[in-house]
Amino acid sequence: MSSQHTRSRTRLRSAVLLTAGLLLPLPLLTGCGAGDDEADGPAAPQDIAAAPRSKVADKGTLTWAVDALPATYNTFQADADQASQRVAGAVLPTLFTLDGRGRPQRNPDYLASASVTQREPRQVVVYKLNPKAVWSNGTAITSADFEAQWKALRGKDSAYWTARNAGYDRIDRVERGANAQEVKVTFAKNHADWAALFTPLYPRSVMGSGSAFNDSARKELKLAAGPFAVGGRDAKQGTLTLVRNPRWWGERAKLDRLVLRAVPPEQRVAALASGKVDIAEITPGAAERITKANTPSKKDRSDKGRPGIIAPPGASPGAARAEGRSDQGRLDGANKPAAADVTALRGLVVRRSLEPAYTQLALNGASGPLADERVRRAIARAVDRKAIAEYVLAPLGLPAQPLGSHVLVAGQQGYEDTSSAIGSVDPKAAQALLADAGWKAGHGAAPQKKAAGSAPGVRAKGRPADDDDDPDGTDDDVDGLEDETGTDDKGSLDTGDKAGASPARYKDGKKLTLRFVLPKGAGAEPLRAVGERIARQLDAIGVRTEVIKVDDASFFKDHIASGDFDLALYGWPTGAFPATDARPIFAKPQPAPDGSLIVEQNYTRVGTDQIDRLFDQASTELDADASHDLMARADARIWAAAGSIPLYQRPELVGTRRTVVNAGAFGLASPRYQDIGYRR
Numbered sequence: 001m002s003s004q005h006t007r008s009r010t011r012l013r014s015a016v017l018l019t020a021g022l023l024l025p026l027p028l029l030t031g032c033g034a035g036d037d038e039a040d041g042p043a044a045p046q047d048i049a050a051a052p053r054s055k056v057a058d059k060g061t062l063t064w065a066v067d068a069l070p071a072t073y074n075t076f077q078a079d080a081d082q083a084s085q086r087v088a089g090a091v092l093p094t095l096f097t098l099d100g101r102g103r104p105q106r107n108p109d110y111l112a113s114a115s116v117t118q119r120e121p122r123q124v125v126v127y128k129l130n131p132k133a134v135w136s137n138g139t140a141i142t143s144a145d146f147e148a149q150w151k152a153l154r155g156k157d158s159a160y161w162t163a164r165n166a167g168y169d170r171i172d173r174v175e176r177g178a179n180a181q182e183v184k185v186t187f188a189k190n191h192a193d194w195a196a197l198f199t200p201l202y203p204r205s206v207m208g209s210g211s212a213f214n215d216s217a218r219k220e221l222k223l224a225a226g227p228f229a230v231g232g233r234d235a236k237q238g239t240l241t242l243v244r245n246p247r248w249w250g251e252r253a254k255l256d257r258l259v260l261r262a263v264p265p266e267q268r269v270a271a272l273a274s275g276k277v278d279i280a281e282i283t284p285g286a287a288e289r290i291t292k293a294n295t296p297s298k299k300d301r302s303d304k305g306r307p308g309i310i311a312p313p314g315a316s317p318g319a320a321r322a323e324g325r326s327d328q329g330r331l332d333g334a335n336k337p338a339a340a341d342v343t344a345l346r347g348l349v350v351r352r353s354l355e356p357a358y359t360q361l362a363l364n365g366a367s368g369p370l371a372d373e374r375v376r377r378a379i380a381r382a383v384d385r386k387a388i389a390e391y392v393l394a395p396l397g398l399p400a401q402p403l404g405s406h407v408l409v410a411g412q413q414g415y416e417d418t419s420s421a422i423g424s425v426d427p428k429a430a431q432a433l434l435a436d437a438g439w440k441a442g443h444g445a446a447p448q449k450k451a452a453g454s455a456p457g458v459r460a461k462g463r464p465a466d467d468d469d470d471p472d473g474t475d476d477d478v479d480g481l482e483d484e485t486g487t488d489d490k491g492s493l494d495t496g497d498k499a500g501a502s503p504a505r506y507k508d509g510k511k512l513t514l515r516f517v518l519p520k521g522a523g524a525e526p527l528r529a530v531g532e533r534i535a536r537q538l539d540a541i542g543v544r545t546e547v548i549k550v551d552d553a554s555f556f557k558d559h560i561a562s563g564d565f566d567l568a569l570y571g572w573p574t575g576a577f578p579a580t581d582a583r584p585i586f587a588k589p590q591p592a593p594d595g596s597l598i599v600e601q602n603y604t605r606v607g608t609d610q611i612d613r614l615f616d617q618a619s620t621e622l623d624a625d626a627s628h629d630l631m632a633r634a635d636a637r638i639w640a641a642a643g644s645i646p647l648y649q650r651p652e653l654v655g656t657r658r659t660v661v662n663a664g665a666f667g668l669a670s671p672r673y674q675d676i677g678y679r680r
Contacts, residue, residue, distance in 0.1 A: 159210030606643025
């Protein structure tokens with residue numbers, strides 16, 4: 001397989017799902033390390049209307065909104081999406097699930113035990129399978145399934161169009177252990193994140209040949225080994241039905257059917273209100289509508305028995321204004337839902353938590369001004385991350401602190417705020433960094449022109465002068481009160497007269513202007529609002545931005561992945577295995593034999609050899625504390641390189657029917673599909 005073909009198969013992960021086209025993307029424990037003994041838990045706990053199984057009805061159909069029906073049932077293919085992952089979680093073996101703090105926990109439905117039994121001279125992991133574990137055709141799950149998955153994913157057979165092989169490429173052999181329920185895995189190179197392997201586990205009928213892996217598993221998944229199995233798919237209706245698996249040996253699924261329905265984000269409030277879906281991720285504007293419809297008026301606020309929810313502490317009536325309204329429901333008057341809307345929405349509730357994901361400001365360091373680390377660091381020092389986090393999250397009643405890590409979120413084991421490596425917000429320091437990089441205030445290429453009726457040294461209207469001297473000798477001021485004037489690229493006068501703006505910066509006659517690419521869809525209004533705030537903060541240090549709004553469908557593929565941007569906002573998920581999962585996002589780009597650049601998922605094109613070494617060391621360190629320490633050191637280096645500036649943990653807002661239990665905003669935890677249902 002050619003290097004170009006290999007790169008075309010590189011998985012884009014789920015960043016495309018984490019642009020604010022769905023939701024805007026924060027933690028509590030910044031300012032200190034938060035290892036296993038120190039963390040108090042996630043910044044926001046899961047909100048799923050938890051109920052014991054005895055209180056859940058033993059019947060029913062639940063319809064769950066997704067962006068689109070699965071493009072493939074094979075989660076190891078490049079175009080696997082959120083729906084692919086959801087199907088796999090309900091249908092296939094998950095050897096380790098995640099608890100409320102995002103920590104992997106052995107799943108007893110599949111594993112009696114799993115442990116590292118040998119470290120030297122080679123790492124050996126022994127899995128002891130639950131003897132009841134079988135595929136839906138009655139065949140036992142055995143080491144043959146493990147071996148087939150390893151061979152398919154290890155990256156040595158070009159017949160398999162795999163999106164990732166991390167971890168599988170470190171295995172030397174997979175073999176039967178002492179009996180049919182024991183699997184012995186021997187590693188050629190230590191793998192700290194071994195618990196991430198073989199989840200989901202596919203039957204050897206899928207992994208045993210390239211044609212089955214590449215083609216058959218895209219269209220169907222004949223075998224299951226979970227509480228549900230794949231049933232019918234109706235492309236016309238946009239639905240996929242999962243049904244109870246009659247061969248399931250664990251606790252019986254409470255639902256008769258779990259239906260995935262493709263519903264665009266802007267249509268989800270209407271779909272919930274009409275009963276077309278029972279659960280859906282929603283926008284902040286939609287969450288506000290549902291909350292208002294269920295909030296008692298002054299007249300009946302004392303009515304304790306009325307169905308509905310009250311906005312959580314700290315929530316603001318202006319949440320939709322702060323976040324941008326992307327739902328298209330009918331409104332009556334000043335943001336008041338119409339009467340029909342109120343009635344329809346009163347059977348709904350909003351579940352709120354924080355996802356294991358964050359929104360970042362990405363700085364493309366491949367070329368242009370941002371190829372200079374000093375300029376990137378200046379941008380990082382100019383952005384007020386705390387103010388942005390408060391702007392996004394406080395109106396939603398969620399903890400509003402800036403995220404301090406690129407690899408974990410607050411509450412996850414090993415979380416540590418290492419943002420001190422870049423420093424706190426400081427526009428003066430940012431201006432000094434720009435000056436050191438040769439970007440001077442107010443020195444344009446075109447001849448200086450005086451604005452009509454003005455004199456040299458024009459200042460922002462109504463603002464006093466600042467007599468502080470800056471390192472570059474131009475008497476810069478964070479409020480834009482410069483004694484220098486400059487010209488923009490078209491020769492018009494740039495006096496920094498926008499509120500809070502400083503005169504533009506120039507180097508070798510070129511103005512410092514950065515292309516800020518944002519999606520333009522209705523669902524991306526919240527992200528654009530954040531982008532506007534960042535642009536104003538950059539204006540304050542003399543950095544101009546050219547906001548480029550592009551179609552949502554092309555935002556990631558044609559701009560982020562291809563490197564056609566200077567600045568951009570998009571999200572990344574975090575996971576329980578950062579040494580493996582985060583490495584391709586921050587790996588130093590490497591030249592390919594054909595002269596192109598292999599960036600993996602590092603779309604900022606910023607990386608260092610030291611970051612790569614720290615990831616490699618962490619991935620082979622079997623002592624968890626030592627591995628976490630190495631990851632924290634790598635994260636500090638990522639901050640210092642200033643290619644990615646985490647802003648806040650993404651909010652998780654989910655609208656559900658009030659009778660739905662054990663589902664909603666899962667936070668850092670894995671769903672337990674067999675427990676989802678309706679309250680008795």
